[in-house]
Amino acid sequence: MGAPKQKWTAEEEAALKAGVLKHGPGKWRTILKDPEFSGVLCLRSNVDLKDKWRNMSVMANGWGSRERARLALKRMHQAPKHGESSTALTSASQSDEEIDDARPLAVSGGSSPVDGPKRSIMRLDNLIVEAINNLREPGGSNKTTIATYIEDQYWAPPNFKRILSAKLKHLAANGKLIKMKRKYRIAPTSSLSERRRNPSISLAGRRQGISLRTDRDDVSDLTKSQIDLELAKMRSMTPEEAAAAAAQAVAEAEAAMAEAEEAAREAEAAEADAEAAQAFAEAASKTLKGRSTPSMNMQMIHA
């Protein structure tokens, strides 16, 4: 009875992504056994990992197996009117876009053993959240610290700092982050409240709550509708999607980089995200081709 539900947190998602990135899709048991991730994922089962990954992949690539069937069925079932003859060309509209897809991840039995390439495309704002959460600095973390963390943990494009600045500013404007003095912290509205169903492990982290809204430094004032719109736009964009799009133009990425820089200078909403993803993908491609190794160091604290 009583388990209301159990939502996945950013840390868990990040850990899962990192785990898949390292060991490849499948191998849930391996990921779960990894000491680096077990600290965060010890409450989840391998099946949970699989399911979550499925959900995320489905969301990322468009529609997987279930969604399509369900949607089709629902559409069919939910067409009360319609009728007879004529009309003809029914569907055939969108459906199969067959995304080129950089890599279908979990799907397909191909599953190369060492599938996990270095493609560490992750949504920048998730990265930022992860950085702040993991740093756990009192009063928040400043831009430099966040940048250092991310650069340390993952690879970063040369103009990363600029993109990060834009992103940070944008997130603060959106209300997703609270900016105080020179430090950023996660906004209290971000649904960080209830915690695990298993209270036994006391896990040192998770300092939340306290809507410390002291300063009226305040972000720029955007209307609620505007914020909502931007958020919706951001949400519709997925890392894999962006990565696929970016990978396609990887040959011309060098030229795109210039544009990205310029765009990042102004940095507006999802557009900045897209450019950032492009830059990231470009860097990933270079790395993959045999450049310097990405320092994939995970150093989490797990007392």
Added chain:
DNA sequence: CTAGGGGTAAAT
């Protein structure tokens, strides 16, 4: 153990 199907409870 992993992949997939299905149900059902939360959120919009």
Added chain:
DNA sequence: ATTTACCCCTAG
């Protein structure tokens, strides 16, 4: 009322 996504169940 519809959609989202968490969780359980079963087959390979």
